[in-house]
Amino acid sequence: MGADLPDYYFRIRENGAAVFRVDTENRHRRIEMDQIAVVNVRNGEVKPQGDRSLTEADIAAIQNWLNDRVALLARRDIDDIHRAVDYLNITTQWVQAKASDAQLEDVTDALLLAMHDLRSVLVRKKADRLLAEDQRAAAKD
Known part of the structure; x- marks a missing residue:
């Protein structure tokens, strides 16, 4: 069983993970996990416990995990946004076909404010991107 286990275990926390070194080569042949560090995904900070x-192998394993974790979280973020688009479409269908007046009264103001806020931010960000694109094109000329 020892050969099947990784050398490190990362216990996921809200902003990162607690890092453990896994040891199966002890006299009791038990799995022992020794916490060696805490890593923060937001700022990349690694604090030894x-x-x-930390050895070079520890640092390399933590950095590999950190790179993989950041990429995974980025994929999840964009997947969540694609789901939000689906939910908006499903909500539109629900409003059109199924919602009662009482249900609409309960959610209309919150939905309108959230959609207005989202639209305002999207329009501003789109304008910023177009302006930056125009400035890059003008700089090339």
């Missing part, structure tokens, strides 16, 4: 010094 206690007075521990």
Whole structure:
């Protein structure tokens, strides 16, 4: 079983993970996990646990995990947005075909405000991108 386990285990936390070194080569043949660090995904900070010094192998494993985790979270973010588009379409169909007056009264103001806010931000960001694109094109000329 020891050969099947990774050398490190990352216990996911809200902003990163607690990093453990996995040890199966002990006299009791038990799985032991020794916390060696805490990593923050938002800023990439790695804090060794206690007075521990991290080895190059520890740092490399943590950096690989951090790179993979950041990529995974980015994929999840965009997937969540695609789901939101689907939910908006489903909500539109529900409003058109199924919603009662009481249900619409309950959600209309919140939906209108959220959609207005989203539209305002999307329009501003689109304008910023178009302006930046025009400035890049003008700089090339």
